[in-house]
Amino acid sequence: MSETLHFVEHRLQEIALCWMATLYIIRIWWFTRFKASNERQSPTGKGTVKPTASIIYSLANIAMPWGMESTRQRWFMYLQFVVFHLGAAGAIGLSFIIPYAPQLLESQGSVIIFRLIIGGGFVVGTMRIIHRISNRYMRAISTPDDYFSLFLLTVFFFFAFLAVPNDLSKGETIMMTYFCLTAFFLVYVPFSKISHYLYYPFTRYYLGRTMGRRGVFPLTQSSTTK
Numbered sequence: 001m002s003e004t005l006h007f008v009e010h011r012l013q014e015i016a017l018c019w020m021a022t023l024y025i026i027r028i029w030w031f032t033r034f035k036a037s038n039e040r041q042s043p044t045g046k047g048t049v050k051p052t053a054s055i056i057y058s059l060a061n062i063a064m065p066w067g068m069e070s071t072r073q074r075w076f077m078y079l080q081f082v083v084f085h086l087g088a089a090g091a092i093g094l095s096f097i098i099p100y101a102p103q104l105l106e107s108q109g110s111v112i113i114f115r116l117i118i119g120g121g122f123v124v125g126t127m128r129i130i131h132r133i134s135n136r137y138m139r140a141i142s143t144p145d146d147y148f149s150l151f152l153l154t155v156f157f158f159f160a161f162l163a164v165p166n167d168l169s170k171g172e173t174i175m176m177t178y179f180c181l182t183a184f185f186l187v188y189v190p191f192s193k194i195s196h197y198l199y200y201p202f203t204r205y206y207l208g209r210t211m212g213r214r215g216v217f218p219l220t221q222s223s224t225t226k
Contacts, residue, residue, distance in 0.1 A: 005172045008179040009099040016186035023190040024198060031202055045215025054212025057219070058204040067219055080124045087121010088153065090114055091160035095182045098166050098175075105166045114164045118157055125154030149192045156181050 001009075045054075057067075065071035071078040094114060097104050104110055129150055132138045156178075163178040189195050211217035 001168065002172060005168075005176055005179075008176055008183070012183045013095060013099070013179065013186070016183040020186045020190055024195075027190070027195075027198065039210060039213055041214060043213050045212060051209050051212045054217035055205055055208035057217045058208025058211065059201065061204065062200070080127065083120040084124040084128070085121075087118050087124065087157055090117040091121065091157055092182075094118070094160050094164065095179065098163070102166055105164065111164055115161055118161045118164065122154060122157035122161060125150065125157055129154060143193075145193050149194050152181075152185065152188070153194070156185055 061067050065075065065078045105114070129147075132142055132147065132150065159174060159178040159181055162174045166175075168175065208217055
């Protein structure tokens with residue numbers, strides 16, 4: 001391994017991670033400066049006494065496709081969502097495994113699993129790019145950041161897929177490109193729509209508390225079948 005690749009795999013990633021962590025800490029601090037307004041509606045549900053169940057239900061909504069009509073009726077879109085985000089987790093996790101735990105990739109089975117997960121994310125990313133460009137409704141609501149973030153992630157998946165075996169016998173180009181993309185990804189994410197996951201626990205917490213107070217969350221079986 002060259003000194004340049006070692007720097008890109010270690011120091012550059014550490015600098016990018018510190019950058020992202022610093023911006024996230026500042027953003028979370030900014031969130032906590034604002035308190036949610038008082039609920040104006042009179043309490044109508046058990047959440048007024050024990051809001052914990054409604055808050056947990058709201059936070060876990062992402063793993064309950066039956067809880068929303070859109071995902072119940074369009075299960076294929078939810079499947080794409082799962083595959084895409086698993087691919088993102090695999091590609092990001094790989095950037096830690098290669099420099100710090102490369103032995104995990106010595107098994108052929110591990111390589112196949114990572115390639116299936118990341119490859120699935122790449123396929124879905126490509127499908128989403130085509131859909132966003134070809135569908136006039138998606139074009140109407142898309143911003144330059146929507147296109148760039150989606151394209152960036154899809155290219156990131158592609159090079160992560162190639163980097164999985166952690167094989168430098170054919171040169172360092174693929175590995176260098178993958179880790180440079182990872183560093184750019186970490187620096188850019190706090191300013192892009194990709195950082196939406198940072199908002200998730202805040203928004204779902206307040207939504208769960210509010211809907212619990214109104215007697216809506218957790219949803220009953222009858223309410224999900226209407």
